[in-house]
Amino acid sequence: MSNEANDLFRVLVYDLERGRGELAILPGRRQCLGGSGLAALLYEKYGLPTAPAFDPRQPLIFAIGPATGYFPLMSKTVCGFKSPYNENYAESHAGGRSALALRFAGYDALVVVGKAPRLSTLVVGSRRIERIDVHYLAGADVFTTGKLLRKIAEGASGHRSILRIGPAGENGSGYACINVDTYRHFGRLGAGAVMGSKNLKGIVIQGDGDLPLPADKGYAKLFKDIHEKVTSSGMMEKYHNLGTPANVLPLNELKSLPWRNLAATSDSEADKISGEAFAEKLLMHNAACAGCPVGCIHVGMVREMFSSSHRFAIHQVAYDHEPNFAAGPMLGVVDPVEVLAINDMADRQGLDIISAGVALAWAVEATQKGVISEKDTEVKLTFGDAAALKRAMWLIGHKANDFYALLGQGAMVAAAHYGGADYACVLGQEMAGYATGETYFASQTVAFRHSHLDTGAYSYDQKHKEQDVAKVVDFLVKDERERVLLTCLVACLFAREVYKPEVIASVLGCLGHEELAGSFDAAAENARRARWRLKIATGYDPRATRIPKRFTEVTTWKGPVDAVYMEALRAAYAEAVAELGAPPATDQAQPPAL
Structure with missing residues (x-):
């Protein structure tokens, strides 16, 4: 070619x-x-x-x-x-x-x-x-x-x-x-x-066409080598075995698991919704995406009883840490069956369970504080009341009234109308299931997708106690670049330890992209900067981001969150992002190496 x-x-x-x-x-x-x-x-x-x-x-x-x-x-x-x-x-x-x-x-x-x-x-x-x-x-x-x-x-x-x-x-x-x-x-x-x-x-x-194999004679060996790394080395076992729900007990031990709208970061009942508990009580089978030998999709069982006929149906519900967090500890639910049932209800409505669960957690606390009433919510919202929370998921999906119409746009939109923004757990969008500290809170707030997967910030928090703004921002910028390379290929981010630069070069060369094999870093950097330019062109101002008060009230294994340090991190990372999204000096200019 x-x-x-x-x-x-x-x-x-x-x-x-x-x-x-x-x-x-x-x-x-x-x-x-x-x-x-x-x-x-x-x-x-x-x-x-x-x-x-x-x-x-x-x-x-x-x-x-x-x-x-x-x-x-x-x-x-x-x-x-x-x-x-x-x-x-x-x-x-x-x-x-x-x-x-x-x-x-x-x-x-x-x-x-x-x-x-x-x-x-x-x-x-x-x-x-x-x-x-x-x-x-x-x-x-x-x-x-x-x-x-x-x-x-x-x-x-x-x-x-x-x-x-x-x-x-x-x-x-x-x-x-x-x-x-x-x-x-x-x-x-x-x-x-x-x-x-x-x-x-x-x-x-x-996919009704044909896919010819690469002409490169080394393709079969390269495929086999990568396949063996994935399946035989043990580096992917954690994703297949308990999967990401294995995070629950370690995070809880580190005081980094959000509970009841982040009012707490650990709880004595965490073992009830651990990865081990789900595997023992509910796991039916593992599944995999096409082209993946790992099988990280864990499918659990929910039995739905029909009171009129006294019959029941079995629903198969996929689970992992983030959906479990949003339907479980964030809402004060500690029965794994009910966690899956809430997840199933959100799935049926076509709701992102992370945002829906975190928005509902805000609504429960707002109800407790008298900011919203049962007239607004139509059901009495209480932490741990799975039946009411499932019903509320249905009401969000169906835009049942003015309150649920607002809540369906996000916790901050509802809080802007009713009050209660201080305890809306929103970091650019509703938080994911990690209350690890300043690095993660600042990262999700500013980062491109406002996602826990934009960088490894939640992991960084668990390994570093020192406070060094420049060092953290350098980590966030470099880690994002490595992840964008993988999302351009497009690899599952669980494969980060498999697809190192030398392997990526071999893959691209084997597929006939010899020129790219020697310049993929520059191409990925072009892609990263193009994404940031588009986000900023559509109205995003990283410097205007804010972290709600609730995140300054958190205590982790390192102690109380340092609000001053967290704000310094947010501001410094925002400046780095603004530079990444700045227009090039000329159309021919190449992005500078970071």
Whole structure:
């Protein structure tokens, strides 16, 4: 393959209003690799930075990377969009079969623009591109929708991925997610609401084409070497065995596990919702994303009893640390069955369980303080009352009244109306399940996705007690760059210890990207800076970020949080981000090495 061909992306651009798709062949691989970089490149081309997130012309982008489908754990898809949660350019990442299906369909990316005249599903493959009217699925939950879409768009089984939204996406919740193949999600920052604004209930990607093996004679050996590292070395065992719920007891011991809207960071009942407890009582089986031999998806069992018939149904619910935290200790729930049941209810509505759980935790405390009433909430919200909390999840998804309409846009939106911002646990978006201290709180507040996965800040907090602003910011900046490289390839971030620079160079060279193999750091840095420029161009000001008062009241293993030091970290990291997002001096200028 020529160097020019190696630089090209195959992108399907589908206009829902016109009911027509067009194939675009675009240069840029040497500039941005793929994945996160490709999503940014496509938003630069098709996006409207100053228009609202729900403007029909805004693109919804799904992008994969150069190694997708060829090597283990290269199993993620990057979704790029303008977020209705914060009106900034955003990314969300998901696995399932989405990445492999796009690869076998023959595309590096899918870009969806416009708004369908009626509620629709988009079916995309190498030989089929079709918009199907599914108005009868209006209001249907995620799992009902999935069952029907499997019948509507038959074919390519095993290489087919089904993306869909629930009532929350149709109702415009700021943290509505896109469910991917039942157990995975484009979860954070409201991609599901963007789908809903386009009258798009589902996307079926049919991987119905062929994928030729690389011509490089060393491919089989390189694949085998990486596969053995993943499966035989033990470095991935923790993800397969207990999975990330193994974090619960160590975090609780370190006084770093959020309880009851972060009123506490440890509790004597943590053992009831530990990874060990879930594995012993509820684990049914493990599952894996396509192209991954690890099997980190843990699927538990929930039995739902129907009082009228005295019969029950069994629901299979995927779990890991972040959903368990948001449906468990953050809400004061310590029965693992109820944790899964709350998670299941959020899933059915198409809600990001992290934001929904943390927003509900704020609502419970606001109820206790008399800021909101039972007239607003329709049920009496109490920490630990799983039945009421499940009902509240349904009410959020269905935008049941003015209160739930506001809460569905985020805890801070509700607090701005009712009061109570001091105890809204929002760090750019609702916090994830780590109360590790100043580094993590500052990082999630400022970082690109406002995600615990933007950097390893939560891990840094657990290893460092000293206070050194310059050293921490240097770590955050460098760690983000390494992660962006992986999200351009696109690798699962659990594979960080496998895909070191020398392995990445071998992978790219084996796939025919010899020039990229020697310059991937520069391409990843281009991608990182492009993402930041887009986020800032859509209205983000890192210097204007703020950390709510509740985070200054936390005590961890290091002692009480130092609010002055935390603010210094936030401000210094914000300055570093502002520099990363600054426009280049000239169009030809290369980003300086960090």
